[in-house]
Amino acid sequence: MMEMSNKLKKVDRSKLSDRVHSELSSLLISGQLSPGDMFSLRGLADTLGTSAMPVREAVGRLVAERALEILPNRAIRVPLMTVSRFLELRTIRIELEGLATARAAVNRSQKQLTRMQDIQMQFEVARKAREPNGKAAVRLNKNLHFCVYGAAGMPILFDMIEALWLQIGPVLNYDLAVNSERLVNRQAHIHHKNMVDGIKMKQPESARAALVADLMSASELIIQKDVLSPG
Template structure:
C-alpha cells in the first residue's frame, strides 16, 4: 500500500461524499495518483478525517466512472493503463475534445479568451525555465484545456470530457510531470498556441486540428516511454 497523507487534504465532515469525490477526482486528473497505486478504504478515510461511509460512496462513484477499481482483497487501486485502453481513450478524446474546441472557437467570450492567452503564456514560461517544474506544467496544461472546453458552453460535453480525464489523467499527467522530454518538447507549446489562435480568430477547424495534434504528439511520446501496461 502507498501512503497518501502527503497528497490528500482534510475534508470537512459537512461535505461528505461529494467533497471526497471531488478531492480524489482532482488527484486523478492531475496525475498525483499513479496507475497501479493501491490504498485501503480505512486508510483513505483516516487521511481525509472522515468516516468510512462517505469515502465508500465516493469510491463507488469513481469505480462506476472507471477511474478506480476494487480488487478481490478489497484494496482500492488506480487501474493499470494498457496500450489498447489508452488508444481507445485517445480516439474518444479526439472526437469529444475536438468538438469542444471547435465550439469554443464559436462561443467563447473575451474573458475566457484572455484566460486562455494567460495560461498559454504561463505554460511557455514554465517550459522555458532553466529548471522546468513538471507539476506546474501539469496544472497549467490541465487548466488551459479545461478553460477551452468550458468555453464551448456545452456542460454535458464538458462532463463527458472530465470523465475521460479521470481515466487518462494518472498516466497522461504523471508522465508529463516526470518526463523532461515532454515538458521541453516545443511541439506542445506550438499546438497550444495554434489552438488558442484558432479560438481567438473564431476558426473552429484550425483550433480543433491543433488540439488533435496536441493529443497525438503527447500520446506518441507516452507510448515511446513504455509507461503503459501490455494488454
C-alpha cells in the same frame, strides 16, 4: 501503500461522499495520481478526517466510472493503463475534445480567452525553467484544456470529457511529469499556442487541428516510452 496526507485536504461533514468524490476526482484529472498507485479505505478516511462510509461511497462511484479499482486484498488502486484502452480513450477524446475546442472558438468570451492566454504563458514559464517543472506543466495542461472546454458552452459535453479525464488523467504523468521531452522541444507549447490562437481568431477547424495534434504527439510519446501495460 501511497502516502496521501500531503495531497488531500480535510472535508466538512456535510455532503461528505460528494466532497470526497470531488477531492479524489481532482487528483485523478490533474494527473497527481499515477497508474498503479494504491491506498486503503481506512487511510483515505483518516487523511480526510471522516468515517469510512462516505469514502467507501465515493470510491464506489469512482470504481463505477472506471477511475479506480478494488483489488482482491481490498486495496484501492489507480488502474493500470493498457495500450488498447489507451488508444480507445484517445479516439473518443479526439472526437469529444475536438468538438469542444471547435465550439470554444465560436462561443468563447473575451474573459475566457484572456484566461486561456494567461495559462498558456504560465505553461511556457514552466517549460523555460532551468529544470522544466513537469508537475506544474501537468497541472497547467489540465487547466488550459478545461478552460477551453468550458468556453464551448456545452455543459453535457463538458461532463463527458471530465469523465474521460478521470481515466486518462493519471497517464499524463507519463507525458509531462515523468518525461520532459515535450517540454524541452516545445511540442506541447506550440500545440497549445496554435490552439489558443485559433480560438482567438475564431477559427474552429484551426483550433481543433491544434488540439488533435497535441493529443496525438502526447500519446505517441507515451506509447514509445513503453510505459503502458500490454493489451
